[in-house]
Each structure stands twice: as structure tokens, then as C-alpha cells.
Amino acid sequence: MPHSAEQRLGHLIKKVEHELTSAKHMALRPLQVNVPQYNVLRALSQESGLSGAALARRCMVTPQTMSSVLSTLEGRGLVERKPHPVHGHVVEVHLTPEGRSLLTRADEVVEAIEARLAAAFSPEETETLLSYLGRGLEALAKPEEAAARN
Numbered sequence: 001m002p003h004s005a006e007q008r009l010g011h012l013i014k015k016v017e018h019e020l021t022s023a024k025h026m027a028l029r030p031l032q033v034n035v036p037q038y039n040v041l042r043a044l045s046q047e048s049g050l051s052g053a054a055l056a057r058r059c060m061v062t063p064q065t066m067s068s069v070l071s072t073l074e075g076r077g078l079v080e081r082k083p084h085p086v087h088g089h090v091v092e093v094h095l096t097p098e099g100r101s102l103l104t105r106a107d108e109v110v111e112a113i114e115a116r117l118a119a120a121f122s123p124e125e126t127e128t129l130l131s132y133l134g135r136g137l138e139a140l141a142k143p144e145e146a147a148a149r150n
Helices: 009-031 035-046 052-059 063-075 097-118 123-141 143-149
Strands: 079-083 091-095
Touching (some): 035 097, 091 097
Antiparallel strands (some): 079 091
16 A cells, blocks of 8 residues: 655655755845755855856756746856856856855754754654665665665
8 A cells, every 4th residue: 555645765865855945045044045045055165166067966956946046046146157267168156255145044943953854853753864865865876775674
């Protein structure tokens, strides 16, 4: 007999992700930044000079969505796009000082939400959950290897 939607692992993971994203959207709204924009600022703070295509992959959005996000961030003066110094056809994206400043404030509100989520678990439970989620990612990324272990 099939499980109900509430008993299906994928459904529950998606529901948690939706609630987390919704909470982030609400918290970021006063800063006039949305979750995809925040994710781009975060990615650029970790690795400056990424291309739009690399950012799209890293932030798990389509190239079209990334183009729109970058246009908005550039229009607000939060990022700047420059041609790669060697490969002129590649455009690198960099945070501006204004982008770094906004990211610092945005990180504070996002970290508070993530702390709320983490507070639902003991440190041991968090470690176990992270292990389980990592194993799930591995199983989905390399299904043939996961099947061979079972």
C-alpha cells in the first residue's frame, strides 16, 4: 500500500525546505532582498569572480533566473560584472562594498532562522540528521553506487 504524502520522505524534505525558504523570505524582506539574491551574495562572498553560469549551478537556478537576479543586484549596486582579464568573453561577478554590507546584515537574519531550526534538535540529533541527509544526497547523486552497497 502506498504511503500517504506525509509519510513520504521526499514530500517531508520538500515541506521543510519550503518552510525554511518562506521564513528566509519573510526575514529578508525588510532588507529588500529575496532568497535567490541572498544566495548569490553568499556564493560571491565565498568565491568572487564566478560567472553567471557558475552562479546558476551553485545557487540551483536556471541561467535565465540567474540573469534576472544579477541584473537586479547590479542595478542596486550590490554586484559588478567585469570581463575576465584573460578570457574576455567570460564575465566575472564581484560583490561591491555595498553588497558586502548588505550580506552582513542578511546573514544575521538568516542565521537566526537557521538557529531556530537547529534548536529543534540536540547536537547529537543534528549530527545524525546531517549524516542521513548527506547519505541521501549521495544515494541520489550516484544511484548505481548506493544500490551496489545494499
